[in-house]
Amino acid sequence: MNKKITIILIIVVVILGALFLFKNNSVAPTVQNVEETPSTDNTAPVTSPTATIIIDATTKSTVVVTYTDSGFSPQNITIKKGDTVTFVNKSSIGMWVASGPHPTHTNYPAFDEKATVSNGGSWSFTFDLVGSWGYHNHKNSAAFGKVIIE
16 A cells, blocks of 8 residues: 555656646746857858747846857857846956957947956947847957847
């Protein structure tokens, strides 16, 4: 009899756990891993696939992009209009995030940190223009990425 009760309890726990996971996954953003290959013109990277953040249209979100000595990660992201991206510097050099092209930053002039952040610092920007916006580290223009706003 005890064996039957134990089996029934295990089945109930598994079912409740599965329901909990499915419920939470329906509202959580998902991120795909990307394999990045720099382009030859330093204006936009070539990736396969692009990291995509999926968010409920009524929910505003903050996405974190980390800058290391290897560059931005994820390098390319897709977000919704009104979402915020926080760039965190975990590199050994300064980070100054700005839109393309380098050095004028004229594609999206508001998307320009206009200051250097050292290791451990961060800068956030809320995107209010739909489009595809290339960006780079003004202190290291070989490090670049793209934010796609839908």
